[in-house]
Amino acid sequence: MSQTDFDPRIVRTRQLITDAFIELSSQKEFKQITIKDITTNANINRATFYYHFKDIYDLLETVLADVLMINLKQEAYQKEELDEEEMVQLFIAITNFQRSLSQRCHRGYEETIARIIKDQLSVIFIKKLTIQYPNEPESTIHSMATMLSWGLYGASVEWRNGNQTLSPEEYIRKSVSYLLYGFGIDK
Amino acid sequence: MSQTDFDPRIVRTRQLITDAFIELSSQKEFKQITIKDITTNANINRATFYYHFKDIYDLLETVLADVLMINLKQEAYQKEELDEEEMVQLFIAITNFQRSLSQRCHRGYEETIARIIKDQLSVIFIKKLTIQYPNEPESTIHSMATMLSWGLYGASVEWRNGNQTLSPEEYIRKSVSYLLYGFGIDK
DNA sequence: TTATTTATGTTGGATATACAACATTCAAAC
């Protein structure tokens, strides 16, 4: 964080944008939210949005990292194909978040947070699947990405609600192996 | 209202200032509130306050007129001495406000509003009494102004709580005559 | 498929808001 990030104007504007995004996430799916929706809701100029964020994906990652304190930045998951190791790391990031959820003040809108997390997982998986299966129609790619992101998130909820005798890694590694094998990862 | 008053920056900043003033009014008397208090509470620069308002008295009148919708601007009560007609007009302005209070969403902080109104009445009366009694010590002037403002406001509350068979003017004119007579208005 | 509308990303210029500094006034401390 640079010094200018303490400028009250910047702080206020970022808060407006973030609040708008979260509110819209409770009403719509990520792919239905437009920059225009956000800036209208926040009552700021569109150029101002671009002063602060590169695009809506940048906003999504910032909200996850800075507001929800969960590391799901794309740059941390750069391998082009689905990979067991990366999926385990994704799962650990989510369970870290789940672990802290009971101590946090966000419990009131957990459903919105869940949606935001799944949206980002979906963004990550779509990117990988598009590269790995260039000839698959987009609808198939989206469908697979949705199943993966919901599955991974659901597993983290189950892990949290259980007695947590297994570490996240132990809990998920077998499932991930089966998942990837089902994708013909051994071709 | 000029076109620039729809500029979102202006709207937001004015809201921040107004909210800060109202919050501080619930904690302190008017004369204890400083510009610095307001700008700190609102998290804006002091120069920005002065961009919008001439001074704290300007803010007070604006809050009354624009937020609480009650006309107690000094410029409407310019006679230098206490005057029966002006006091009746003051009372009518307050009772107009009281009349609408039951239909408004401000009921939750009526005490703060009462304080703000009394503060402005006090400002008006201090100005007149200072001119009328130049040799009286300031503490006396303040004391008289306080009694007048509380008295006038209290009468409006009583009027509102009664069955309102009398118009505001009928209700207050006799009392005002007695008040002014007690000030030696007939010298 | 074509035409129209909407959204995105960008750019140059205007302006509201920020900052620091200053002079003066007022209030508090000694």
Added chain:
DNA sequence: GTTTGAATGTTGTATATCCAACATAAATAA
């Protein structure tokens, strides 16, 4: 009463936010 500190009002400069406009892409309508 004197000194010190805080508050007020002001000013010049920097910058975050605003606006309109443009080119392009994407979505929708015909």
